[in-house]
Amino acid sequence: MWRVKSLDAILATAEKKSLHRSLGAFQLTMLGIGAIIGTGIFVLTAEAAQKAGPGMIASFMIAGFVCAVAALCYAEMSSMVPVSGSAYTYSYAVMGELLAWMVGWALILEYAVAAGAVSVGWSGYVVGLIEHALHIDIPNALVLGPMDGGIVNLPAALIALAVTGLLVIGTKESATVNAILVAVKVSALTLFVFLAVPVMNMENFHPFAPLGMAGISAAAASIFFAYVGFDAVSTAAEETKNPQRNMPIGLIGSLGICTIFYILVASGVIGTVGAQPLTGPDGAGLRPGSPELTAACKAAGDAAVVCSKEALAWTLRSIGWPQVGNLIGLAAGLALPSVILMMMFGQTRIFFVMSRDGLLPAVLSKVHPKYHTPHVITVITGVFVSLFAAFFPVGVLADISNSGTLFAFAMVAIAVLVLRRTDPHRKRPFRAPAIMIVAPLAAVGCVYLFFSLSTETKLLFLGWALVGLVVYYLYGYRKSHVGRGIVDVPELSPDAPPGPVAPMPGAPAPGDRQH
Numbered sequence: 144m145w146r147v148k149s150l151d152a153i154l155a156t157a158e159k160k161s162l163h164r165s166l167g168a169f170q171l172t173m174l175g176i177g178a179i180i181g182t183g184i185f186v187l188t189a190e191a192a193q194k195a196g197p198g199m200i201a202s203f204m205i206a207g208f209v210c211a212v213a214a215l216c217y218a219e220m221s222s223m224v225p226v227s228g229s230a231y232t233y234s235y236a237v238m239g240e241l242l243a244w245m246v247g248w249a250l251i252l253e254y255a256v257a258a259g260a261v262s263v264g265w266s267g268y269v270v271g272l273i274e275h276a277l278h279i280d281i282p283n284a285l286v287l288g289p290m291d292g293g294i295v296n297l298p299a300a301l302i303a304l305a306v307t308g309l310l311v312i313g314t315k316e317s318a319t320v321n322a323i324l325v326a327v328k329v330s331a332l333t334l335f336v337f338l339a340v341p342v343m344n345m346e347n348f349h350p351f352a353p354l355g356m357a358g359i360s361a362a363a364a365s366i367f368f369a370y371v372g373f374d375a376v377s378t379a380a381e382e383t384k385n386p387q388r389n390m391p392i393g394l395i396g397s398l399g400i401c402t403i404f405y406i407l408v409a410s411g412v413i414g415t416v417g418a419q420p421l422t423g424p425d426g427a428g429l430r431p432g433s434p435e436l437t438a439a440c441k442a443a444g445d446a447a448v449v450c451s452k453e454a455l456a457w458t459l460r461s462i463g464w465p466q467v468g469n470l471i472g473l474a475a476g477l478a479l480p481s482v483i484l485m486m487m488f489g490q491t492r493i494f495f496v497m498s499r500d501g502l503l504p505a506v507l508s509k510v511h512p513k514y515h516t517p518h519v520i521t522v523i524t525g526v527f528v529s530l531f532a533a534f535f536p537v538g539v540l541a542d543i544s545n546s547g548t549l550f551a552f553a554m555v556a557i558a559v560l561v562l563r564r565t566d567p568h569r570k571r572p573f574r575a576p577a578i579m580i581v582a583p584l585a586a587v588g589c590v591y592l593f594f595s596l597s598t599e600t601k602l603l604f605l606g607w608a609l610v611g612l613v614v615y616y617l618y619g620y621r622k623s624h625v626g627r628g629i630v631d632v633p634e635l636s637p638d639a640p641p642g643p644v645a646p647m648p649g650a651p652a653p654g655d656r657q658h
Contacts, residue, residue, distance in 0.1 A: 179398070
């Protein structure tokens with residue numbers, strides 16, 4: 144289970160059975176922005192304000208810094224190993240199959256759970272816009288899941304299926320649609336900053352940290368979700384033209400642009416309407432989504448940004464721009480599908496590579512003869528996400544998603560550091576600066592944010608990891624190509640069934656177990 148797949152073997156496998164390269168630096172940057180700007184800034188701003196108050200600006204900076212040092216590690220690994228798989232592939236090459244599997248398993252929390260959560264968030268925006276515009280009341284039974292008092296969330300399920308169809312058609316086509324949606328999001332946030340920042344009242348920033356550093360840390364752990372997705376750019380390495388140059392541009396460029404927007408938007412919200420947390424009898428902040436906070440919001444008449452599910456639109460309405468606030472809400476409804484697209488894109492590419500390595504059934508890595516996309520796993524993922532979105536609430540899904548992401552980020556930071564010591568002469572088209580400082584900072588930062596998550600979230604992550612271990616030992620451990628001595632997979636026609644694979648000279652028979 145500690146066996147590794149060498150970088151040379153990984154590159155050879157990808158060359159035999161690879162995806163079509165069609166993405167440039169601009170498209171990668173747009174994919175990154177599309178994945179990053181979404182639910183985090185449009186929805187979770189209120190949650191961050193409830194935990195940290197004005198200190199949420201520091202929370203954005205902390206989360207952004209951890210992502211920045213992690214992005215440098217990702218950029219070095221993705222330029223050196225330009226294949227699909229992201230953190231999973233890098234871990235396999237450096238730290239062994241078991242940890243690679245656990246990273247891939249954890250990434251399901253990042254991508255699939257996040258895609259379902261954003262689908263539910265999109266549904267809430269769109270249903271609210273339709274009801275407001277047409278003055279109708281859509282039955283809750285059709286727009287809420289059973290745990291929220293309805294039967295099925297049809298809009299959430301439908302948007303997940305629509306994104307699935309787009310991903311099956313093709314990566315370049317998906318990227319084109321994504322670029323349009325990114326333009327909508329960036330325009331909306333730019334308009335918000337233009338209207339809110341000039342009328343800021345600096346008195347609203349005091350006290351800056353009403354709940355202390357604990358509140359800032361808790362907010363940073365939650366709004367880390369606002370940055371989740373930049374690593375999805377690395378899953379597109381195998382579909383990127385000139386990846387040695389374009390991957391670092393896409394990773395670092397998209398993260399830098401989004402961090403600037405986040406700080407400006409957070410400043411605009413706080414400076415115009417304030418963001419003091421609502422506290423309980425003990426003086427601590429009320430937990431977002433708790434009945435106590437709901438009751439406090441009703442008592443306050445929802446007259447607080449921490450009570451708003453549409454924080455940015457609510458802010459603009461509060462400062463005398465109600466129609467522009469409605470436009471911001473419309474923009475969020477139009478743009479959130481780009482986040483769903485990138486989350487599902489990343490999930491399918493992770494599964495594609497795990498299947499290609501034998502850890503999952505080979506049928507999952509079949510490539511469509513016309514569209515040149517991994518259509519089987521894309522459809523399976525889409526159905527899973529749509530069912531998830533239809534029947535489950537958002538709840539603490541952002542924190543659950545963060546737990547898987549933080550684990551994967553920490554593994555990449557460790558991997559790039561280890562590889563500098565074990566394979567120092569390998570060509571590195573992009574070298575992360577001051578790696579002996581950057582990589583440990585990334586790993587320690589991820590651990591810090593992970594332990595700032597709620598106890599329930601950490602326990603859920605542990606349970607998910609245990610389930611992953613069971614699946615690995617029941618299937619992946621026995622079927623692994625590396626474990627069976629298989630160096631490569633034969634080049635297949637897109638719709639051909641997986642054929643026999645050639646073992647390494649002197650390798651054991653496929654049925655023999657490796658120790």
